[in-house]
Amino acid sequence: MQNRLLQNRALLLLLLAPSAVATALIALVPVLLLVRMSLSEVSRFGRIGAYVGWENFARLAEDPLLPAILLRTGIWTGSVVAGTMLIALPTALILNERFLGRGLAQFLVLAPWAISVASMAVVWRHALTDEGGLLNRLAVAAGLLDRPIPWLGSVPLSFGFEILIAILVSVPFSTVILLAGLSSIPADIYDAARLDGARAVDRLKFLTLPLLRPFIWIVLIFNIAYVTNSFPIIWILTQGGPANGTDILVTYLYKLAFTFGRLDEAAALSILLLCGLAALTVLMLRTLEHPAHA
């Protein structure tokens, strides 16, 4: 028996080995390289030079653009994740009910998931151009506007549209997770609640939402990581412009690395971003596993 257990453990370890090796190669090696780059002087074409300690981090701290970009990243992630949740949760609740055309509705909500974010952004860029843009042509034809508006010409408008598009892109994935969560809730507890005289609002508040809680957290964790690191929408629509007004950390990171050729500082910034996101994720996972009121 003892022997059998040991053998099983050896087998388990062996079975894990390939994926562990692959993970180490794919995830760990680049991170270690990144750490090395962030502590060294790196030339524009990636040659790693002398060890400079924390100098790259110190230079980031002095970067006059970073505070505003950090704040904007917070606004970006916060509003996209909140907006996604506000749309995905009711959508999932509705799609979980039986009604005529539910299949079609599910398909329509989930279909955008199949389209790559980059192509979605390209389509929106065309829709939002001021001259031949779809939005302007529709609005002018409908008499809502006298003249086309250059939607992507000013910071508030373009950033607002970028947030809206990001929400639109995030909704399908979040809805799927929440729908999966809803289908895992057994139907008989609702019957029992109904017999006890619980109204629809009560059933939502005391049954659905608490039971859906782990899934809501998963959606939040995934979305925060995805949205913070989301590059294509902002890059394709405005490249972080005008005047860095729509830059978030990842777009600025790209500029640092590939426009300015400051690969060392870019490495330092990505380490910070990685640590920040990792800390947030761990914190959220802990809250998920050990709820405060449990």
Add this chain to the structure above:
Amino acid sequence: MTRLAKIFLILSFGLLPLGSVGAWAADLRFTAGEYSGFTRPFLERVARDYEALHPGTRIQIEVIPWDSYLQKLTTDISSGDQPDLSIVPTMWISDLAADGLLEPLDGLATAEFKAKFIPAFLVPATVKGQLLGFPAAASARAMVVNTELLQKAGAPAPKTWADLATAAKAVAALPNTYGFGLPGKEVEVDTYFYYALWGFGGEIIKDGKSGLASPEAIRAATFYMSLINDKATEPAPTAHSREDIFRLFKEGRIGIIFTYPMLVPQLKTEAPNLKYAVMPFPVETRPVTLGVTDVLAMSSSSKNKQAAWDFLQFLYSDKYRAEFDRAEGLLPVTASEAASSYYKDNPDIAAFAAGLAYARFFPTIKGWPEISDITVRALQTMYLGQKTPTEAMTDAARQIDEVLARR
């Protein structure tokens, strides 16, 4: 169990050395920026022609959009996979050379081969007395006007910057048209400013300091700003990239633009009915234009330098060179091509080629992309009305001086 374990081990480690299968006598990798849709098929054809003559050599052509070329090259180099030959913008040469990534070509090139080129074009690729590349493309900028719109507006073709303002305002007064196309988004926002800066007698960098706080620079910035305020440009320049401006020009909606020669073949095919004229930039103190060159350079880590050199010479044969320059709308880099009547008889091409005599170049200094980005940001805040020209320019100059002091 042991058999199963063995299979997994073989699967997980056995896949690693798959990379180096089927090496040829000489494998060459060649990267280039995408000048137009013609670039890739052309280079592929030259490579196949060469392979037919040299059966031992295999050439892999990679044509990359300019926007992502630097990223691609950086990734290649940092992973130890620098292409054997690449066509790169001249402004990358000093950084590449500083890392020792380029092979000096003086030893390989005969005097006869060097004599093929217009001598001035060999200068940008010479670093510390070493020749690190050959000119692969040359271009200069010029002004293009929609003659029909100017005529309708009763404005003569602008000869000075003041004429340009008058003509732009007159064209803008026509229904549904804009006077002057001013890109304020994405690539080359700063380049459009340098045209005016140089035109008014200013410099990007003077005596190691930024020239943006000079009276000439502030005059140039004020000039563009007053065009915007007078509604002589398209509305909201920050919403329009250079390509958006070119599209509007092709649609006959803009009176005056500044452009590169590659636009001319596009106008011919995409807007055959457009009446236009190519002319030099407006002149205030001196004639100006921007000259841009790209360089064909060899990797110092190439394993097949002799084959790479051989292919490089093949690519510079007169037949291919003429075809490439003409199809891409580029200006000649070889003496024989420059002597061709093609660059003198065609008025469109001649107007661009004439600028080569007085063309100015971007400074080849470290930190240039940052300086360019600071300038773009200053211009965009000014175009958005967040700063006055004087504020925007003096702030930018201060930041640029910091960059210059750091490098």
